[in-house]
Ligand code: FAS
């Protein structure tokens with residue numbers, strides 16, 4: 001097989017890149033190791049920032065977003081039994097976020113790519129990338145029990161944190177930066193209407209909790225738990241009791257309960273690899289960086305990477321120019337590190353470390369007071385949360 005751009009991974013990054021390249025007339029082939037049903041049903045992100053909304057609209061991949069998405073002009077922050085709203089309309093005029101699950105984004109992008117005849121090969125596992133240092137890289141992959149080769153001009157690793165593409169880069173040529181957090185999230189899906197209008201982030205003496213949603217009848221909630229927590233140790237009543245404690249606020253608000261239909265524990269890690277390029281292979285999305293989900297940036301960073309890369313690969317195809325290709329890694333990393341900092345900031349402000357001291361408790365409360373006082377700290381939060389412009 002031969003193509004201009006060989007893409008590894010049919011997550012949001014790979015699927016959106018394939019659509020943008022196809023619409024720009026650039027040939028590509030997308031290899032995905034899992035089957036279509038698995039990829040379409042994997043529960044993950046839920047919040048899209050303005051730049052992602054804009055990118056999906058520009059790529060003609062917004063029909064379900066605009067018809068099913070739950071658009072929000074703010075978030076709620078709760079601590080010390082008080083609630084505060086971060087008003088995006090006032091602090092980041094013209095920018096919103098939308099609750100639109102990653103599953104729906106992926107489903108729409110798969111349908112659009114297949115309808116346009118973009119070669120998306122499911123159950124096609126990339127085993128290694130050869131010749132990335134030269135002008136004709138090859139992806140060796142296994143599909144339908146056969147060893148096959150995809151000859152490319154460029155390879156893009158959109159294969160997530162556990163994929164193979166990052167490992168193709170020699171250790172001596174890469175720098176990695178990482179932090180693991182001493183806590184995880186227990187995430188649930190529940191058949192109950194959300195008890196809040198906007199996303200609700202709560203700091204409490206027992207730790208962090210987040211109330212999100214998937215529809216007017218399905219809620220998505222998370223609570224901080226110790227690393228290594230077994231979801232089986234948390235029955236519905238224990239989960240709802242603990243969430244009610246963490247969301248407690250003066251007044252008559254209460255957390256509505258319902259049957260929990262899914263439970264999972266999500267570890268928290270910050271990670272960046274530099275550079276995001278090795279010869280004719282580029283890394284995009286979780287293959288290059290991950291963030292703790294507190295800032296809702298993971299999916300959004302993946303989108304921003306491929307928007308930058310699609311422009312660069314299209315320019316090369318049109319006139320052989322390499323300026324944008326050569327700038328790809330630095331352009332993306334500037335924004336990646338902004339999002340890494342914001343995600344670290346949100347995570348360490350809202351979560352209680354296992355050995356946290358009373359002094360650190362007070363620092364967190366002081367930081368939360370600054371964020372909710374409506375001044376520059378609130379503006380910076382709104383700016384980051386609704387998404388910085390894509391470079
Ligand atoms: P993805 O990991 O989505 O996709 C990579 C794809 O590559 C997968 O389909 C995989 O099967 C495929 N692949 C891997 N190796 C391959 C190989 N050798 N050959 C072929 N294909 C291969 N972000 C948020 O903003 N908010 C959240 O709440 C949130 N929750 C998360 C929960 C979990 C459990 C995880 C793991 C992540 C979460 N994230 C969240 C982050 C997540 O949404 C990612 O940022 C997003 O999926 C990144 O998209 P991609 O870079 O496309 O990678």
Ligand code: PHB
Nearest residue numbers: 045046047212293294296
């Ligand atoms: C979600 O809806 O899954 C979600 C929302 C905001 C976050 C993390 C997850 O910060």
